Every structure is written in C-alpha cells, then in structure tokens.
Amino acid sequence: MHHGRANYSVMGYHEQLDALATELDTRLRRLASSWGIHEGQAIEVALGPTRDPNHGDFATAAAMAAAKAWKRDPFEIATALASDGSLQSVAQIQAVRPGFVNITMVPGFWSGVVREVLQRGADYGKSHELESRGPMLVEFVSANPTGPLVVVQGRSSALGATLVAMLRFAGCQTSSETYVNDAGTQLDLLADSLYARYATLLERETPLPVDGYAGEYLIDLAQALVARDGEQWLSAPQDERRAALGRFARDAIVEQQRADLDRFRVHFDRWTSEATLHDSGAIEKAVQELRALGHVYEKEGALWLHSTEFGDDKDRVLIRSDGRPTYLAADAAYHADKLRRGNKYLIDILGPDHHGYIARLSAIVAALGHPGSLEVLLAQHVTFKRGGETVSMSKRAGDVVTLREVMDQVGVDAARFFFINRAPESHLVFDMELAVEQSAKNPVYYVQYGHARIASILRKAGEGREHLLERARQALDVDRLNDKAEIAVIRRIADFGRTVARAADARAPHRVAEYTHALATDFHGFYTDCVVLGDDEALTSARLSLCIATKTVLASALDLLGVSAPETM
RNA sequence: GCGCCUAUAGCUCAACUGGAUAGAGCACCAGGCUUCGAACCUGGGGGUUGGGGAUUCGAGCUCCUCUAGGCGCGCCA
Numbered sequence: 001m002h003h004g005r006a007n008y009s010v011m012g013y014h015e016q017l018d019a020l021a022t023e024l025d026t027r028l029r030r031l032a033s034s035w036g037i038h039e040g041q042a043i044e045v046a047l048g049p050t051r052d053p054n055h056g057d058f059a060t061a062a063a064m065a066a067a068k069a070w071k072r073d074p075f076e077i078a079t080a081l082a083s084d085g086s087l088q089s090v091a092q093i094q095a096v097r098p099g100f101v102n103i104t105m106v107p108g109f110w111s112g113v114v115r116e117v118l119q120r121g122a123d124y125g126k127s128h129e130l131e132s133r134g135p136m137l138v139e140f141v142s143a144n145p146t147g148p149l150v151v152v153q154g155r156s157s158a159l160g161a162t163l164v165a166m167l168r169f170a171g172c173q174t175s176s177e178t179y180v181n182d183a184g185t186q187l188d189l190l191a192d193s194l195y196a197r198y199a200t201l202l203e204r205e206t207p208l209p210v211d212g213y214a215g216e217y218l219i220d221l222a223q224a225l226v227a228r229d230g231e232q233w234l235s236a237p238q239d240e241r242r243a244a245l246g247r248f249a250r251d252a253i254v255e256q257q258r259a260d261l262d263r264f265r266v267h268f269d270r271w272t273s274e275a276t277l278h279d280s281g282a283i284e285k286a287v288q289e290l291r292a293l294g295h296v297y298e299k300e301g302a303l304w305l306h307s308t309e310f311g312d313d314k315d316r317v318l319i320r321s322d323g324r325p326t327y328l329a330a331d332a333a334y335h336a337d338k339l340r341r342g343n344k345y346l347i348d349i350l351g352p353d354h355h356g357y358i359a360r361l362s363a364i365v366a367a368l369g370h371p372g373s374l375e376v377l378l379a380q381h382v383t384f385k386r387g388g389e390t391v392s393m394s395k396r397a398g399d400v401v402t403l404r405e406v407m408d409q410v411g412v413d414a415a416r417f418f419f420i421n422r423a424p425e426s427h428l429v430f431d432m433e434l435a436v437e438q439s440a441k442n443p444v445y446y447v448q449y450g451h452a453r454i455a456s457i458l459r460k461a462g463e464g465r466e467h468l469l470e471r472a473r474q475a476l477d478v479d480r481l482n483d484k485a486e487i488a489v490i491r492r493i494a495d496f497g498r499t500v501a502r503a504a505d506a507r508a509p510h511r512v513a514e515y516t517h518a519l520a521t522d523f524h525g526f527y528t529d530c531v532v533l534g535d536d537e538a539l540t541s542a543r544l545s546l547c548i549a550t551k552t553v554l555a556s557a558l559d560l561l562g563v564s565a566p567e568t569m
Numbered sequence: 570g571c572g573c574c575u576a577u578a579g580c581u582c583a584a585c586u587g588g589a590u591a592g593a594g595c596a597c598c599a600g601g602c603u604u605c606g607a608a609c610c611u612g613g614g615g616g617u618u619g620g621g622g623a624u625u626c627g628a629g630c631u632c633c634u635c636u637a638g639g640c641g642c643g644c645c646a
Binding site (some may be wrong): 061064073099100184185204314316318319321322352358379383421422427429434442450461498499503506521524568569 | 571573574575580581582583584588589592593594602604605610611627638639641642643644645
C-alpha cells in the first residue's frame, strides 16, 4: 500500500490539511456564487480534529456558519461540500445533521505523520502560524527590588516564559523583558529599613520605619554591609546614606531575584531599570512627546495625561506639582522605548492587584500613537492551603511564601507545571502539603514517567536489536501502524503544532500542559495494548518509530513548559 | 458606589474562541503484573455548568439582571 507515499513525503500534515481546507473553501465560494450570494464576509472553513473518532478524523462546522449568514439550510450546504470525492488522501467525506462535514483520511495518512516527526526531530511542530503577529515583546515579573520574589511572581514568570517559548515555536518573533522598579520612595524606604537593621546590628538600636520592610533578608544584607563598609554609615548624612544603601540593597536583591529566576529556568532578553530612565532623561523625553501630541494639560501645578480620551475612567498625573515624575511617567518612557525599538505588539503580564492599571497603560500606548498594540494579562492570585486551611498572606507581616521556598519544597519541575496547568485568569489554590507529601501524584510525574518509559524501551531495544532501531529511526515500517491505540497516539502527535499555535494565540499555556498529559495518556494506553518489542520485526520497527516520535514530541512540549524530560526516574 | 477577575463532579481544574453525549486529576468502589518500567491500565458511581431572562439550528462560552467570593479605585509603587 504505497500508492500515496510520494505525496506524504512531499507534503507535511499541516500542508495537507491546509490544502484540504482550501479546497473546501473553494467549494463553499462556488456554492455561494451559484446562489447569487456575494457577501463581503467570507466563511472560512476551519478544519479541526474530531473529539469523537466515530465522527472520522476531521470535521468542520463551516456549513452551519454559512447557513447563518446566508439564511439557508445548513445540511444542504454540508451536503454540497461533501458531494464530490476526489480529495487528496481523503477516504471518506460526508455530511451529517445538523450540518457537520466529517472527513476520514486514507490509512497511509497517519503513518506519514510519524515519518514527519522522525525527519524533523525537535523542530517538529514549529510553524509560521503567528509570524505576522510579531515582532512582539512580552514583559513580565517586573518586581520591586525590595525583597525576594513571591509566589505570584513565580506564577507570572512561568506563564511569561512559557508564553514566549510558545510564540516563538509558532513563528512569532518574540522577546522577553522585565522591568526593575528601582526608583522612587519605596527605594528610600528600603534604604531606611536596611539602615535600621544595620544600626541595630552595630548596637545603635533603631526601629524600622513605618511601613518599612520587615523581612529577615534585610538582616542578612545588613551583615554584608557591615562586613563591606564597617560603621561608616552611622555618621553619614541622610541623603548620601540613602543613596548608597539603596543602591547596595537593590543590587543585592536584584541579584537574588535573578538567581531565583535562573533556577526557575526563566531568562530575560533584557532587564530595564526604572532608575536609568530617570537618569537618562528618557522620562522627560516621553512626557515631551506626549505634550507635543497634545495629550497632556496642566492643572493645580501638576501635569496630567488626558487618559480619559483613551478609555481610562479618570485622567492621570504624569508630573507631580513638586516636579517629580510619577510611576506612570516612567512607564510611559519605558513603553515608548519598547515601541521605538520596533516592537509591533506588546504584552504586559501584571499581578492581580494591578488590574486597575490596565486602562492607563493602554491609554499611554494609545496616546503615543499605537492604539490597540498593548495587551495586558493578569496572573491571578495564588492562595495557599496547608492541611485544608487557607492561609492568607500579608506582605507587611512578612508572612509571604517566596518562589524559592516553593522550588525548595516541590522542585522546579512540579512548580512550573503546577503554575502553568491552570488558565492565567483563574485563581490558583496551591496545596502545599499535597504538593510536598504526595508529590508522586502531581500530574507532572505522570507525563515524565511516560517519557522515561519510552527511554527505557529504546534502551532495551538497543540491546541486540540495533538493526530494528535503525529501521525505526528511518521510519521504514510505519505503514504497519494501524491499531486503534497506535492511531490515537499519532492523532495526538499530529495535533501538536496546531495546539501550540492556537494556545499561544489565546495566551493559554495551560493547554500545552494539558496536551502533554493527554499525549502521555495515549501513550500509556498504547503501551498497555501493544507489545513494542515482539517477534514480528517490521511491526517492532514500526512501533519503535512511534515510540521515538512520541518521545520527541513529549520532550518538545515539556521543553516549552520549562519542565525536564528525564531518561530515567 | 464604580470597575476588573471568578463561580462547572465531594476537592483542584479543563472544555480547541458558538458545535455533536460537558471532560481530566485527586478522593471513593471493583478489577488487571511469571512478559518491553504497575509512578501504569480497564470499568463504575458522582452534574439543572451559582439563580433568572434574552439572542439562534445550536449557549458552560455572547448580552441583560440578580447572588456570592477575590481584587482594585492616591500628585503610592
């Protein structure tokens, strides 16, 4: 059964699907014009895998969408779409009430997918789907350098890093950045808090400032400061002391944050310091730009952004009456810079308590002449449960769970998976005890086990069946794959690229996490039903091909999530 | 008071952008290893998708309204 083979190697899975969709598109348009319908809004045929295998391999609801626009009977349209055979690689196409069109592919179609994975390896699934969306810039974490990263920032960093990886995988040129809020009164407060610890250490008992930072990490920093500078700051003028201690604390804390993120496998293309925006005159420049564009006005001695013009519910101050720029002015400078660097589209991932900031940020970007080019995602709250009891956290009391603690307790793999496994906008309940005590039940182990299991089979095959392994790598026998369980795995593999692209476009990394679980499930089912290393050499080779392909895709998907794919567990 | 997020199985969450019988994990019940990794698999119970209304061939998803929880509403960051 090699009649279609040449075609499969020429056209990849997605190319074939696109060609099929295009053909159906043509049929739909032809039908429309035969009815004298020339509407501007074209109905696009979206072809997707069926959820229920009984419905065939692919289906489209395009006939029903068209029926609505054209005021026609959906089943009639579906029938017309399915009327004529002679579609490449299609074994059967039929219309079904109320108006679905179901398509079943020829058997050889699926083995072609395995061949494609083995050819492309780690590149399999990459596409150009989202190429036109870029260049894109994703900003996330953007923490105050006043203490260790907390768990919510762990969530947004996992979210951001995975989203960036997915966008790139789908062909969108994307860069990642974080912004260090190292300016303003909070840095003074940090300096004063550090000084209190410092002076106390040197036996000049000094209370923490009101609303100061009470975390113990400042005691450690104070010790480091004593070691470096001795007692010199006890007698220094306040301004000088603040500047020096602020810088000292900021540098140390940013380094800590960077180290934590590094360990969490989160890396940024660029770190931007708010302080440098102040120092370089970038803020003044941005404000001037906004003024030149006519979007600011003066009132009560302050300079205001006319943000209500762009959908905000009130205007915002850019320059205070005492001449100091606000946080928003710095953000204007930063976003102006992002745009100036040629980014067509910006995504900011903010913490849950910043949703009130969305409107003014969007207003800034619109005022700068790029309406609609900023998208703000919120990483919703993470609450903790310890033994059935919900723990509410307060930063003031220092009762916060840090990202580092989470990594220490549940490991990087589980933490990344856990954070990504849920939709960004859903509130997350993190059951610490369950994660720690019963970590083997975490879904991430299920997926990793699948990968390790395949690795084990391949090791076994290497002991005395090298020739079959070699045949398998070349996909020489994949036409033998036709068991229900085998096809289920292949169907899942085939959907990988589309899943990533759609999930990236929907900003829904959790779908990739879900995908890894589904693929692992399909594989475990295959493993249970089918003996890989059997007596039939061609069949063994075919199934080894499937194993290699599955392992490849599992590893790629886990890589997107920042989760390791172990050879053994 | 205004705005944003959320409400789906006992618990934690999905549902491919409006499609076919709402699905997973955990928990519970009953099974499956003499063999490639049982960290696995098979089957079962469990639902008025918070309430009500609207839109249409079709709504967990869109619109209105009510209820409940979370968060925000500063010339703070």
